[in-house]
Amino acid sequence: MSKTVVAVVDDMFFIAKIRAVAESIDVSLRFVRNVEAMISAVTESAAALVIVDLQSQKVSPVEVAKRLKADPVLAAIPLLGFYSHVETELRAEAEKAGYDRVMPRSAFSANLAQILAES
Numbered sequence: 001m002s003k004t005v006v007a008v009v010d011d012m013f014f015i016a017k018i019r020a021v022a023e024s025i026d027v028s029l030r031f032v033r034n035v036e037a038m039i040s041a042v043t044e045s046a047a048a049l050v051i052v053d054l055q056s057q058k059v060s061p062v063e064v065a066k067r068l069k070a071d072p073v074l075a076a077i078p079l080l081g082f083y084s085h086v087e088t089e090l091r092a093e094a095e096k097a098g099y100d101r102v103m104p105r106s107a108f109s110a111n112l113a114q115i116l117a118e119s
Contacts, residue, residue, distance in 0.1 A: 004028040004045040005119055008038050008052045008059050017109065018051070018116075027116045035063050042068070047077055049119035054083040054090050054102070061090075065097035080115065082108035 005027055009015055015031060022029040030041045038059075042050060050068060054061045061081055069075045078101065081094045085104035094102045108115070 002026045002028045003048040003119060004030060005049045005051060005116060006030045006032060006038060006041045006045065006047045008032055008050065008056065008061075008064055010056050010058045011053055014053060014105075018112065021112045022116055025113060025117055027119070033058055035059060035067050038064060039067055039071075039074070042074055042077060049116075050077055050079050051115075052079065052081045052099075054081040054094050055087065061094055061099075062097045065094070065099055069098040078119065080108075 005022065007018055007029060009018065009031060010033060019029060030045060032038045032041050038050065041047065052061050052064050065079060068077065068079055079099050080101045081099045082103055082105050083090045085106065091102050
């Protein structure tokens with residue numbers, strides 16, 4: 001059985017990119033669009049990683065971190081956020097909120113296969 005990654009992403013470009021890479025390396029993927037669905041998906045699937053588009057228009061990335069890291073069982077799941085490299089304040093906010101790893105979109109895209117494989 002392959003590992004599961006939960007993605008809180010609403011950008012269609014990144015959804016397609018993440019899905020294609022995940023399929024190519026046999027990683028199960030669940031896309032969610034709100035915090036409640038993320039908590040449910042992470043719990044049901046015993047997720048190995050949660051990926052969040054920090055510039056999501058539908059979900060507060062800080063709320064994602066607060067909810068995930070507030071649960072003692074779920075807090076151990078790595079939380080990765082990606083952002084536009086010019087949004088340095090967003091990066092600092094995500095790190096303060098509890099993201100384990102925060103990276104620019106370009107680095108996320110370039111290293112996606114490795115990120116998913118190591119999750």
